[in-house]
Amino acid sequence: MKKQQNSQLKKTLHIDEYECAFLKPTSTVARCGKSVYICSDFHKKLTRIVCILGDGEITLTDYIHNVLKQHFENFADEINTIHALNQKPIL
Template sequence: MKKQQQNEPKKVLQIARYKSAFLRPTGVVARCGKSVYICPDFHKKLSRIVCILGEGDITLTDYLHSVLKHHFEDFGEEINTIHARNQKPIL
């Protein structure tokens, strides 16, 4: 079997994991949140991801919520460590 054919099941699994992690509604309502400004290039890319890959089922808010949730889960320990190192004693 060719290497490309061997990688197909792994790729399908990765795609399924991506869809379940990022391309699903979150229930977060944008008007209850805060405004965030991003560069036009990122906005264009994010809008295309949401529109095309999300197949009309998710909003930009849903996608960003999922991406940030994943980021905080993956890097929470590092974020907390950096924060603790940067804290200065009060006295």
């Protein structure tokens, strides 16, 4: 029984972490950004996440901003390493 409670607590923590990381408004204004094209399947999924989980509090732009921000934070070292490996001399 205690193991089940621990598991439930971990799920709750993960849900809270997800909500804090991704389901929050940002100061980004869509019209000040750039257009990005994504496949219709991703657009449908993202729209559902924003509408249902975001509860009308966030925009699609907010959600995408938060996802990309987290991605860049998580993979900064890898991105920088790949960039350094791919640098070609100018002359």
